[in-house]
Amino acid sequence: MNASEPSHYDLETDVLVVGYGCAGAAAAFEAASAGAEVLVLDKAGGPGGASALSGGEIYLGGGTPIQRACGFDDSPEQMAAFLRAALGPGADEQKIALYSAHSVDHFHWLVERGVPFKPSLWDSPTWVPPTDDGLMWLGENSWPFAELAAPAPRGHRPTAQDFGGKLLMDVLVSAAESAGVTAQYDTAVTDLIAAENGSAVGVRARRYGQELTVRARRGIILTTGGFVDNDQMLAAHAPRLLGHTKVSAGTDDGSGIRMAQAIGAAVRHMSTGQVGVSLVPGFAARGLVVNGRGQRFVTEDTYPGRIGQAALFRQDMDIWVILDEQAYEEVPEPQRWGVQPTHVAETPDELGALLGLPAGALEATLARYNEFAAGGTDPDFHKSSRWLRPLTPPLAAIDIKAGVRPPGQTTARRGTGASVFTLGGLHTTVDGEVLHLDGTPIPGLYAAGRASAGLHGEGYISGTSLGDGTYFGRRAGAAATATDRLSVPIIGTGH
Template sequence: MDVTRSSSSTPDRGSIAPVSLASVERFDHDVDVVVVGFGCAGAAAALEAATAGADVVVLERLSAPGGSSAQSGGEIYLGGGTPVQKACGFEDSADDMYAYLHAALGPHVDERKLRLYCDESVQHFEWLRQHGISFQESMYDAPTWVPPTTDGLMWLGENAWPYDTLARPAPRGHRPPTGDYGGWLLMEKLVAAVGAAGGRTHPDSRATALVVDEASRVVGVAARQFGQEVCYRARKGVILTTGGFVDNEEMLGAHAPVLLGHGKVSDGGDDGSGIRMACALGAATRRMSAVQAALIAPPSLVYRGMLVNALGQRFINEDGYPGVYSQRALLHEPAPWWVIIDQEGFEAVAVAEAPGLQPQHVAETAAELGEELGLPPGALQNTVTIYNRHAAEGEDPYFHKNAKWLRELEGPLAAVDPRILGVSAATKTGIAGFTLGGLHTTVDGAVLHVSGQPIPGLYAAGRATSGIHGEGYVSGTSLGDGTFFGRRAGRAAALPASR
């Protein structure tokens, strides 16, 4: 159907200015709820809205659903005593889950959202299973980004210092039954569930602006499909699930410059467009400087050895969630960073977990290796000597690395350079990351105006929002936050528009 809006209402391709309802002569599509973006948050929102009886259309800028969610590891952070946890022999509670996440995602978490997320985690687990997402009742028992196995449960730092002193440790990373990256399987199941519930998908549809009536209520979306302008009426609400803004260099420079020059963890479409469209209506944002970083080195190398900064010094316990030491390196430690490992530790990883990996620097002693790396004279030798003495005593008093992973490092020693490993991630810094900040929303996904009041008809979920996170991150909390609060946004948007 041809678009029949007046020329004055047609935004240019770079504009995010809202379109007035009065200037729209005709809508091409008339539905209850329009969801913009088809990652995990969009899928959950569309599924719940359709289940509630709403007529739902999901706009996806790419040719197929999935987004960054489909390229993720696939783990979802769930706890409080799920059947998988119990089957693997772990007791857990919502309070222990909350205590860990409050510390790990902090400081400055959204306490109301986090409390709700933890209290309803078991119910959310069952919702996921109801829609075809299964979890094998087995455990992967080592720190990692993504397990190479089909195990359904993994540690995400809960058993590492200092978090093991704050709450009873329990693994909460729940994974779909596929080795390595499993986000594709998660999205495959959610997309199928949306279709089964009656939700429709319009791919190759890039939202360009929100349509508002005279009372400043969001009543639709303007979009482009194959170069043509198309307009959607949303009788009940619009839900923005467009992702973060790591792919927008201008927004990074303005809000999160710490990631400038580093690699990007995204599908290439996290351009902040949904955030910008909402801000054009006066939407408030929160924690826009918050980011997550990933040091590009196999965690199995890191916890078997040590991580040092440009001064040759250790700075953290290497057995924790990899994002914690990555964040610490990026924000607080001088670069470059090096993984120091001995032959026994390296061969154990290279053969089993990273075939073909080669160290960039090898020397018989720590002193020689430090000199080859250009570290301050004697620094690495001193670090290794102290580490080995403590390892022999079975205790790491400086950084509290678990004794399970403490072992004296014996020459020859190797140094692995994350900058070399990071070339494939379009960075030579050894770091890749994404943004955590976004639109300020209620627990039901209503987007708040800078005045503090909800913008009528507008909802958001996922990385387009500032969710449960403060300044920290744990794997699985994006997929968990996105699906959990996407569900709530979908239900809220499906209510009568007069609400």
């Protein structure tokens, strides 16, 4: 929308934040704490977004008090080395370096806002620990990462049983409100308002069927999330993510990305996505994960999202978890998430036939694995000796399409075995400035969280959404507040 169109503005504020997840809350807090008048608009009926539904893990390291209390030495350099490798081709090295260097400070910022962390470690592969332990491994001690950076657990969890995203958001929203932030809900922003010089000066929105316009005197920060809920955008940019369970609050429709693109914003990595695979990490680590040809294709004790990406992008979700009775029984019942074997047989060949695998394939895979596991080695995928043990018949297989039942849910998540969200988004600087296609910042426009491309390349690690979102949300809030556009007239509006 051109700034010459509206005859007046219904609302005015210094900094306008669109979206009230973790990035929006962090941005709003920083802007308000710097003395700006801050308004947050969210299309939902309250704050939280996908952040409130998450496990709550925040990727932090470099020597936090929780790491030290659990006996781990870490440095920003080792953290950055791991993230560069784990976040894959195209990862933003400048953002990774900055985030790693400031990670301990960001931990203290979260604690000062009221986020609690317990100084204890959950030491087994899992999606979300069934305890309130404050630290967990996220693949740092698995191959190949243990050879690229000194292993240290960096998954920091708010003190909550199971999923901690709601606790995190309750704390961040309370902090923002205490700083003077105001919010309007059930308000869907539909357009950016751009001045003749190309700068973003306001938005048009709809609330209860009524149109309203809002002027932002200093800056607009888009924290509207990704685009997994928009099948048209998925078809155009990330077709491999179509047809799977969506990890979102139902509002990740790409609206912020599209609005910014309409005034010339550049995007990055739009084809990338995270894949939560419907397997229990404790079962995978103790057994085998094989494809439709009966072959292993990934180290089973790694970060489970890495298994998920390999399963979708390289195996089209045609995978099975193979284990024996001991492997199944070693995982306590509450940690099984309702998963039970779907096929059982007395021999590998019989099990392979039940699964429709090529004759002899599973038998050959298992024989090779057992031979090396008996000696405590895994030359093919370098699984840790902690999890290596020959599997003995009878054997079982788990069909990932049968789904899992996360804590607090009464039915299993069934489908393709994949639960996905997008990683690509607006191209931003380390201060959240949205870049134009020509590489220059669009004046007055900022973005953070999943609306931006963030740290990520093709890879993903749990906690890098909440960590990236809160940290770079803070930087966007500070940068927008520092912008001095208070005296700039908006042509054609009478202001």
